[in-house]
Amino acid sequence: MNVWSIIGALAFVIIGPILGCVIQGADRIITARMQGRKGPNILQPYYDVRKLLEKDPRSLNPAQTALIALSLLFAIVAGAVFFAGGSFLLVVFTITLASLLFIIAGYMTPSPYAQIGAQREALQVMCYEPMVLFVAVGIYLATGGFDTSSLLSARLPLIGTEPLIFCGLVFILTIKLRKSPFDIAQSHHAHQEIVRGTITEMSGGTLALVEIMHWYETVLFLGWVGMFCVNSSPLSILVALLVVALVWFAEIWVDNNFARVKWQVMLKSSWGVALVASVVNFSLFYFLSSGGIIIF
Amino acid sequence: MGIIGFLIVFPLVAAILCLVSPNRRLREVVVYVSATAIAVASIVLASGHLVGGSTYFTGHTHVIDWIFLVVDLALCAYIMWRSLSAGRKGIFALACIQALLVCVLEFGVSGSVNVSRAVYIDSLSSIMVLIIGVIGSGICVYAIGYMRDFQKHQAELAAEGKEAAPDRQNLFFAVMLAFLSAMFGIVLFNDMAWMLTMWEATTVCSFFLIGYTQTAEATNNAFRQIWMNLLGGIGFTLAVIYSGSTLNVIELDRFVNYGLISPSFTMLPLALLAFAALTKAAQMPFHTWLLGAMVAPTPTSALLHSSTMVKAGVFLLIRLSPLMGPFITASANASINPVAVSTMLVGCITFLVCSIIAISQSNAKRILAYSTIANLGLIVTCAGVGTAEAIWAAIFLLIFHAAAKSLLFLCVGTAEHHVGSRDVERFDTLVSRMPKLASLMALGICGMYVAPFGMLISKWAALGAFADSGMMLIIIMLGFGSAATFFFWTKWLGKILCSARNVDNVETTVFVPEWIALVVMAAIMVLSCVLLPFISSSIVSPYASRLMSGNIWAPTPDDLIIMAIMAIIVLTVPLAVALRTRANSLNDQRQWYMNGVGLGTNQDGVETFRGSLGGEVLYEQRNWYMEDLFNEAKLSRIGGIICILVALVSIACAFGMSYISYFVGSVI
Secondary structure, X not given: OXXXXXXXXXXXXXXXXXXXXXXXXXXXXXXXXHOOOOOOOOOHHHHHHHHHXXXXXXXXXXXXXHHHHHHHHHHHHHHHHHHOOOEHHHHHHHHHHHHXXXXXXXXXXXXXXHHHHHHHHHHHHHHHHHHHHHHHXXXXXXXXXXXXXXXXXXXXXXXXXXXXXXXXXXXXXHHHOOOOOOOOOOOOOOOEOOEOHHHOOOOHHHHHHHHHHHHHHHHHHHHHHHHOOOOOXXXXXXXXXXXXXXXXXXXXXXXXXXXXXXXXXXXXXXHHHHHHHHHHHHHHHXXXXXXXXXXX | OHHHHHHHHHHHHHHHHHHHOOOHHHHHHHHHHHHHHHHHHHHHHHHHHOOOOOEEEOOOOHHHHHHHHHHHHHXXXXXXXHHHHOXXXXXXXXXXXXXXXXXXXXXXXXXXXOOOOOEEEOHHHHHHHHHHHHHHHHHHHHHHHHHHHHHHHHHHHHHOOOOXXXXXXXXXXXXXXXXXXXXXXXXXXXXXXXXXXXXXXXXXXXXXXXXXXXOHHHHHHHHHHHHHHHHHHHHHHXXXXXXXXXXXXXXXXXXXXXXXXXXXXHHHHHHHHHHHHHHHOOOOOOOHHHHHHHHOOHHHXXXXXXXXXXXXXXXXXXXXXXHOOOEEOOOOOOEXXXXXXXXXXXXXXHHHHHHXXXXXXXXXXXXXXXXXXXXXXXXXXXXXXXXXXXXXXXXXXXXXXXXXXXXXXXXXXXXXXXXXXXXXXXHOOHHHHOHHHHHHHHHHHHHHHOOOOHHHHHHHHHHHHXXXXXXXXHHHHHHXXXXXXXXXXXXXXXXXXOOEOOOOOOHHHOOHHHHHHHHHHHHHHHXXXXXXXXXXXXXXXXXXXXXXXXXXXOOOHHHHHHHHHHHHHHHHHHHHHHHHHOOOEOOOXXXXXXXXXXXXXXXXXXXXXXXXXXXXXXXXXXXXXXXXXXXXXXXXXXXXXXXXXHHHHHHHHHHHHHHHHHHHOOOO
């Protein structure tokens, strides 16, 4: 724990949602432009949340709100640990706990739409979890530990030793950001075949918390992308920001150009990508670093 | 030494008392008293030896040798008799071979080997003593309540003229207690010939417990268990005979020390011991016996899965782990250690395949069984990797798995009796029907796979250990297996936490002993998670670094503090919410969205809504099992074949190496 990690954590907690909100607003504008529309005000996500917060609580299951609040709390903790330079595995486990609480909140009402959404949400976690773990292993191989802070003192950025792991992360980022073609549990834009999926039975303040959590998560996941490009040079942070912007734009483009797929396609493609990326990348890493050690 | 003797002899005495109890009340008193005594004695014994080095006891006399021989032959004779009367010639032959080998061992080998340290206790055996003594006897207490319900139900079945189990509870409790005695023997004996007798005793005890109901299915599954574990037992016996006759060593610790100096000489017995351990730990392709064991009354499953039987297998592997590690570094030019490689690959494949199969299961006990096999696979992998940090992870996986799994089995057993099914689909809305039980079950499920509970931290350590040793294939399998684990546990957890309206609370009729055991298990689970930093720094880390030189990787204090805060939040907030808002009931004013007009539950208990054409539509919802993608039979076969291939290749290598070194007389 040093001053920088406290500043990093505080910056995420305070600036994170503002940044996330603006990113969401920009996302909606760019999406609208791609579809030949003008799009809303860039602060529209903020107005939406403010409106939701003013509504009376009308929850089918009162405990749902508590679970969503806990989920938000753990999403914030995960991000704070990440930007404080803490263990990436701890970040992964904490954000997974947040996802779990969110899924259980979806399960808590007997609504079939919410329950199918929650099951699909769990499937999505199953799809992206291997790749996320491999990112952690990649950090471990490159730096000898799981701490993200050590990336800032590395000579070579992570993308130099783990290029395929980076590609795999970008692939599953589509699932994590709830973008088409992988938005099977809860579409971010319109009504889908299971209504609003996991959040069908959430309204008012509960829904507002879900939106805020999404802001935090967006910043955290884009931070994961940026993490691959930083090294000991301060300039690398600018490069990282540029790469993040490019990846984010690519995600919006993909979102607008691909139809939602079936779950089988999502599972097979995400596991396939994770398998190929990890096997090839880790084999190369070991081959180059130790001169051909036998790999079990 | 006195307490060790007590722990081995007293359960047997209690077993005999159970056997001769004239009525239920007296038997229950015997079980209560003896379970308490065993738990207290094991805590006293363990507390003296948890910290610090090994303590040895001589205790070896030929009188005891003879007693063990007689017991061993009696066990073989019992199997012969049962298999012959059931017409199972193959099993009869195996039992004959086993009896013959035991005689060879006793008359041909062990007489000439000097045994100076027959019994020993160190940190690992203290942990095992605690698991067996506290969790095991807790399960015996639970069984008091469970068996009342069970036999009542069987009596009802019999009254209807259906096939039902006769009331043999005296024998049931006697075997449960004898099981504990045998397990204490396995973890405390250093003399492998004594250990072997106890090893066989656990096999026969589980044979009886699995076949308790005497239905065709139960008998069949009991016989499957016995042939698989007899094979393992024969492997164990051959290992002891080889080690005694060729190396002149029959004590486990000296065997390990011998292997550290000249690994090629111990390779064959090591392979045989690993084989015995893998069959006992129900690794693929031998996992089917543990699945078959599900027909037994639930306390049996809890005992087999959490504190006894399968844990004997992984315990032996952890004991042997100094001889593991993918490379033999004792000689000048490092060569591959085939036993370790096959052990860790078998464990890892089992972890991956069984985690995936568990997705397709809806029977709660089968899900638990697959999860047990998978987690044992992970422990086996850690033991095979054999570095200090892998052993650290293996021991913590052992502890947390025992605590969480026993809690889960007991919860499922109680739910089964009050809901009328062990299908997870029927546990729907359990939080409204059995709120206390559902919370305990949810705690157990979370303990199996969620941060900040122990299993996850152990997996984290395992990941670090594998990355350090360059086990890329294993890390990749671990990644996919863990993802599957998340999915199957989450859908179960969601199912039980879904609330319902207008349902009756059915948990008022749960018996007191069941609640006692459930609360004790939950407390053990939470305590072991909270005390993790302490257990790690004072017990497990010193033990692992004594066993294997090398730095112990573990979560840093910062991480552990964050974890502890998370644990407190995860445990207290839901509790506070539940107390304030009656989380288990739905808001009465609202109906959930149905794309039509939701009508709620109709008089038949089926959910309905009015569709867009005005008609009343019935609907039901089911969890997602993906049977076509994750087909149990297909995956089971594939996993089994791969494991057999891996094991055969390695045993062939091990045999070849010993053979060559024996004749050439040089270390490879």
